[in-house]
Amino acid sequence: xxxxxxxxxxxxxxxxxxxxxxxxxxxxxxxxxxxxxxxxxxxxxxxxxxxxxxxxxxxxxxxxxxxxxxxxxxxxxxxxxxxxxxxxxxxxxxxxxxxxxx
Numbered sequence: 001x002x003x004x005x006x007x008x009x010x011x012x013x014x015x016x017x018x019x020x021x022x023x024x025x026x027x028x029x030x031x032x033x034x035x036x037x038x039x040x041x042x043x044x045x046x047x048x049x050x051x052x053x054x055x056x057x058x059x060x061x062x063x064x065x066x067x068x069x070x071x072x073x074x075x076x077x078x079x080x081x082x083x084x085x086x087x088x089x090x091x092x093x094x095x096x097x098x099x100x101x102x
Contacts, residue, residue: 001086004070008079014070018082022067025089029060036096045100052099059092 003018033056040052066085070078 001083004079004083004086008076008083011076012079013074014067014079014082018070018079019067022063022082022086026060026063029063029089032056033060047099052096055092055096055099059089059096062088062092 003021004014007014007018036056037053040047040049062085066082069085070082072078073081
């Protein structure tokens, strides 16, 4: 996120370094989706299933949308959109933690 903000401040487009980092994070989110669904299926906790699965899937699609938007936009706002998408991921992760901890 910080690198995307720096690129936006310098009015530069995103580069392959940023997309590689987004790809690595996306692999981690795919792993989290698989593990989260498996843990949800095997638990007897009082977890709201639709919300939990929705947040898992939502966290998975936020970064690709931000990356595609950043690639399509040639101004500084492309990098800004990716920075916002990167900022949303920790917020969604905190919400997932709150749902699971209840």
